[in-house]
Amino acid sequence: MLQVPSTTAPTVHSLPSYLNADHLGPWGIFLKQVDRVEPYLGNLARWVETLKRPKRILVVDVPIHMDDGTVRHFEGYRVQHNTSRGPGKGGVRFHQDVTLSEVMALSAWMSIKNAAVNVPYGGAKGGIRVDPKTLSRGELERMTRRYTSEIGIIIGPNKDIPAPDVNTNEQIMAWMMDTYSMNQGSTATGVVTGKPVDLGGSLGRREATGRGVFTVGVEAAKHIGLEVSTARVAVQGFGNVGGVAGKLFAEAGARVVAVQDHGGTIYREAGLDVPNLLKHVQATGSVGGFEGAEVISNDKFWEVPCDILIPAALEQQITAANAGRIQARLVIEGANGPTTPEADDILHERNILVLPDVIANAGGVTVSYFEWVQDFSSFFWDEDEINARLVRIMKEAFSAVWQVAQDNKVSLRTATFIVACKRILHTRELRGLYP
Ligand code: GLU
Numbered sequence: 001m002l003q004v005p006s007t008t009a010p011t012v013h014s015l016p017s018y019l020n021a022d023h024l025g026p027w028g029i030f031l032k033q034v035d036r037v038e039p040y041l042g043n044l045a046r047w048v049e050t051l052k053r054p055k056r057i058l059v060v061d062v063p064i065h066m067d068d069g070t071v072r073h074f075e076g077y078r079v080q081h082n083t084s085r086g087p088g089k090g091g092v093r094f095h096q097d098v099t100l101s102e103v104m105a106l107s108a109w110m111s112i113k114n115a116a117v118n119v120p121y122g123g124a125k126g127g128i129r130v131d132p133k134t135l136s137r138g139e140l141e142r143m144t145r146r147y148t149s150e151i152g153i154i155i156g157p158n159k160d161i162p163a164p165d166v167n168t169n170e171q172i173m174a175w176m177m178d179t180y181s182m183n184q185g186s187t188a189t190g191v192v193t194g195k196p197v198d199l200g201g202s203l204g205r206r207e208a209t210g211r212g213v214f215t216v217g218v219e220a221a222k223h224i225g226l227e228v229s230t231a232r233v234a235v236q237g238f239g240n241v242g243g244v245a246g247k248l249f250a251e252a253g254a255r256v257v258a259v260q261d262h263g264g265t266i267y268r269e270a271g272l273d274v275p276n277l278l279k280h281v282q283a284t285g286s287v288g289g290f291e292g293a294e295v296i297s298n299d300k301f302w303e304v305p306c307d308i309l310i311p312a313a314l315e316q317q318i319t320a321a322n323a324g325r326i327q328a329r330l331v332i333e334g335a336n337g338p339t340t341p342e343a344d345d346i347l348h349e350r351n352i353l354v355l356p357d358v359i360a361n362a363g364g365v366t367v368s369y370f371e372w373v374q375d376f377s378s379f380f381w382d383e384d385e386i387n388a389r390l391v392r393i394m395k396e397a398f399s400a401v402w403q404v405a406q407d408n409k410v411s412l413r414t415a416t417f418i419v420a421c422k423r424i425l426h427t428r429e430l431r432g433l434y435p
Contacts, residue, residue, distance in 0.1 A: 026105030026315060032341055037417040040408060044425040051111070051421065054104055055122075056080040060150035062128060064142040074143060078126040078151040080160055081107035084427040087158055088124030089114055089365060091165025091194075092147075092176075095314075098127040102315070106165075109336055110365070113358045115420035117397045119369040124160045126151060132167050144172050148179040155180065157190035157376070163368050164194040164240075166314065170206070174199055190375040193368035202371035204386040205364075209334065210244020211387065212363015213310065215394045217245070217332040218252070220355045220412075221308070223402065226329055229253030231307040232271075234328065236260045238281050241334040241361065242312030249308070250274040258296070258304040261313070263288025265301045302326055311338035318343045326352060333357035348411055356413035358420065359401055366393050 034051050041048060062074040077100055080088040090110035103125050111123025128147055132140055154160055164173060173195045180191045189200030197203060204211070221228050231254045235242040238261050246256045255271030263286025266272065272293055280290045296304070302322035309326060311317050312334030318326070323343035331347060332355045333339065339347070339354060347354050367390055374380050405415035 025101040026337055027101040029341055030105045030108045033417055036414055037421055040418045041421060044422055047425040047428045050428055054079050054081045055083055058154055062143055062147045064146055066139055067136050074128050074130050076128040076147045077103040079103050079107040081123040082111040083122035084424055085122055086120040088160030089121035090123055090125040091163045092126040092168050093166040094128050094130050094132040094168055095166050096131040098129040103127045106336055109358055112420040113362045115423040116359050116416050117362045117366050117393055126162055141175055144175045145179040148176045152180055152183055157188055162192045170196045190372050193371040200375045202367055202374055203383040205367045205371055207244045208367035209241045209361050209364035212394050213245040213332055213334045213360055214248035215391050216355060216360055216398045219398045220330055224353055226307055232257045233308045234258040234304050234306040235310045237313030238287055242310060243278055245310055245334055247274050257306055258301055259287050260301045261287050265296050265298050266290055266293035267296045267304060268293045310334050316340050323347055333360045356416055358416045359397055363390055363394055366390055
């Protein structure tokens with residue numbers, strides 16, 4: 001037998017520096033979440049190291065011609081965290097604060113989310129560090145196409161399927177699909193989801209994340225005896241996710257009392273006129289300047305009297321600095337990673353139920369899965385069928401997670417991680433280690 005001198009024994013638990021838990025930021029938060037779940041994984045815990053290392057990280061240079069004749073370079077990423085259960089799946093975000101740590105964490109949360117709702121995908125995520133508002137439409141298109149070409153070596157309908165995320169939309173998905181298809185020599189609609197409906201997109205995809213937030217939010221409310229039809233709701237971010245969730249809660253009788261976005265914070269105790277607010281946001285780009293509401297400071301948003309709080313903007317919004325002031329009984333995470341671990345503990349101590357991102361906002365990727373299936377079969381379903389299937393998957397996933405939380409006396413976040421990590425590591429074990 002091969003003798004390995006003790007000084008050179010492989011230290012399988014030491015991580016490369018960029019994966020280190022001490023490393024602050026979103027990836028460090030993910031590692032702490034995995035540590036919390038490890039004791040509940042039984043025999044599967046021996047595979048847990050798999051989750052602490054993304055399978056593949058690609059950093060790309062994205063040079064483009066700017067309209068003024070200069071050349072600018074952007075930094076882009078695509079991270080495939082895990083592909084044990086199927087192709088990588090997750091969005092692409094364009095934001096000036098995008099970092100590798102963030103994209104790594106977001107890709108890992110996609111692995112958890114996809115396993116939690118049991119769609120046959122691994123987890124992936126991409127991004128470009130750019131403020132897209134500073135680009136012309138032509139620059140945005142050139143940047144999207146060059147980025148797609150650069151990550152083209154690892155994406156594909158059976159490998160890794162991008163989708164919209166922060167600041168990316170149907171048009172950007174159309175350019176990504178076209179670029180990939182031109183490079184392949186044939187149209188491959190299944191390479192991205194969240195496409196325009198006329199280009200292989202799915203009905204109901206645009207509203208799916210918000211609809212999922214609403215669906216599981218109603219389920220969670222039932223369990224804590226919170227009546228949705230009389231609840232007061234506060235929403236941060238009023239785009240695709242927060243806007244749709246706010247609309248559905250208002251239609252169910254709830255009063256949307258406060259909304260915050262990059263244009264400021266508005267409040268109305270009697271409830272905002274949500275249909276009109278949506279029109280205003282559509283026309284002006286933000287809630288700023290909306291008539292029929294009081295303007296309050298952004299910090300005051302966190303202490304408005306409400307029953308349900310929906311952070312549906314960016315990560316790390318609920319922090320130790322504001323978690324103690326939150327009045328809601330239920331927090332539904334429409335955004336990815338909006339609550340820091342310290343804030344999570346404070347909310348837990350204050351008996352505020354947190355419905356975590358990895359289940360609450362999984363409606364988007366669930367309908368992405370329907371889109372991908374429809375693209376493969378070139379047979380498209382009607383919206384009622386899509387919504388009915390979405391609601392069924394979300395309710396089933398919620399009830400499994402709720403049960404695990406009760407059985408183990410853990411938070412819904414840890415329970416979702418238990419369900420998801422077991423599924424991922426079970427497939428890991430079945431597949432075995434190659435070679
Ligand atoms: N970006 C969305 C998310 O974070 C959707 C991802 C997808 O549809 O692949 O879940």
